[in-house]
Amino acid sequence: MLQISEVTKSFGQRRVLTDVSFDVARGRLTGFVGGNGAGKTTTMRIVLGVLHADSGTVSLDGHAIGGEDLRGVGYMPEERGLYPKMTVLDQLVYLARLHGIDKAGATRRADALLDRLGLAERRKDALESLSLGNQQRVQIAAALVHDPDVLILDEPFSGLDPLAVDEVVTVVAEHAARGIPVLFSSHQLDVVERLCDDVVVIAGGAIRARGTREELRERYAGDRWRMTATTDAGWVRTVPGVRVEELAGVAVTFGAPEAAAQEVLRGAVERGGVTAFAPVRPTLGEIFRDVVVDHARSEKETAA
Numbered sequence: 525m526l527q528i529s530e531v532t533k534s535f536g537q538r539r540v541l542t543d544v545s546f547d548v549a550r551g552r553l554t555g556f557v558g559g560n561g562a563g564k565t566t567t568m569r570i571v572l573g574v575l576h577a578d579s580g581t582v583s584l585d586g587h588a589i590g591g592e593d594l595r596g597v598g599y600m601p602e603e604r605g606l607y608p609k610m611t612v613l614d615q616l617v618y619l620a621r622l623h624g625i626d627k628a629g630a631t632r633r634a635d636a637l638l639d640r641l642g643l644a645e646r647r648k649d650a651l652e653s654l655s656l657g658n659q660q661r662v663q664i665a666a667a668l669v670h671d672p673d674v675l676i677l678d679e680p681f682s683g684l685d686p687l688a689v690d691e692v693v694t695v696v697a698e699h700a701a702r703g704i705p706v707l708f709s710s711h712q713l714d715v716v717e718r719l720c721d722d723v724v725v726i727a728g729g730a731i732r733a734r735g736t737r738e739e740l741r742e743r744y745a746g747d748r749w750r751m752t753a754t755t756d757a758g759w760v761r762t763v764p765g766v767r768v769e770e771l772a773g774v775a776v777t778f779g780a781p782e783a784a785a786q787e788v789l790r791g792a793v794e795r796g797g798v799t800a801f802a803p804v805r806p807t808l809g810e811i812f813r814d815v816v817v818d819h820a821r822s823e824k825e826t827a828a
């Protein structure tokens with residue numbers, strides 16, 4: 525397991541990370557979500573040893589992450605850094621060889637990845653002749669080509685069309701399934717929601733929420749319910765403690781403490797029946813807005 529513990533970092537007078545702590549478990553995909561400037565890239569660079577934390581630690585399986593571990597990390601940086609004039613294949617082989625893989629092994633791995641990522645026919649083309657989306661796939665192949673022990677991807681899906689996202693996700697998920705920790709940042713909350721096992725939300729340099737995708741959805745569910753009755757549900761408005769959010773004939777979405785929600789359920793059964801009744805579970809996008817908007821509001825209040 526990769527463990528980030530109480531990491532704090534300032535640039536000059538400016539504190540950009542405060543007591544950042546979270547785990548990236550082996551065999552699982554952890555999505556790192558936050559707005560622009562929240563601190564994702566800085567955190568990733570500290571994990572990679574490119575930047576030093578002012579305090580706090582990063583450990584892998586219980587020991588401080590160091591030289592040999594870092595050589596085994598596959599990293600896709602935010603500012604993509606491949607050689608535009610080199611061919612796709614040569615580039616990947618070169619990177620694999622930097623990690624000590626022999627030429628035949630490097631070529632085999634590079635070819636297999638290009639095949640998986642739909643780039644087999646472009647292997648002899650210069651990187652700069654590829655579309656931006658295809659260049660992005662090559663960047664992902666570059667992070668994977670040495671068979672990494674840890675995978676850290678900064679915005680790997682930006683610029684990819686939905687089909688390409690699915691292809692890349694499949695390849696990344698296969699690497700996670702081999703038992704390596706995978707951390708990736710993304711602004712695409714729908715992708716994170718679909719893909720991640722675990723989610724970490726950062727805002728203003730501090731972790732605002734973390735847990736499995738399901739835990740977060742439970743935790744932020746609030747007291748909201750959705751019911752579809754068999755008769756008009758207008759009467760729900762009159763039940764004490766109930767705040768109707770949306771009413772459309774037999775379907776109603778409302779906020780209420782559990783006891784009042786049970787009262788609604790009983791009332792509907794007495795009036796003819798119910799075809800569906802369930803708590804409303806928020807999407808990751810809704811949770812993110814809650815967490816980040818709360819943070820922005822409290823910042824404003826502190827400043828006032």
Ligand SMILES: Nc1ncnc2c1ncn2[C@@H]1O[C@H](COP(=O)(O)OP(=O)(O)OP(=O)(O)O)[C@@H](O)[C@H]1O
Binds near residue numbers: 564567
């Ligand atoms: N080398 C640096 N010197 C000074 N400030 C920096 C430096 N690197 C990052 N920052 C600041 O630290 C804060 C966090 O930046 P970071 O790049 O980690 O955010 P991010 O979450 O990755 O954002 P984005 O999604 O926009 O890439 C920002 O306010 C940024 O301006």
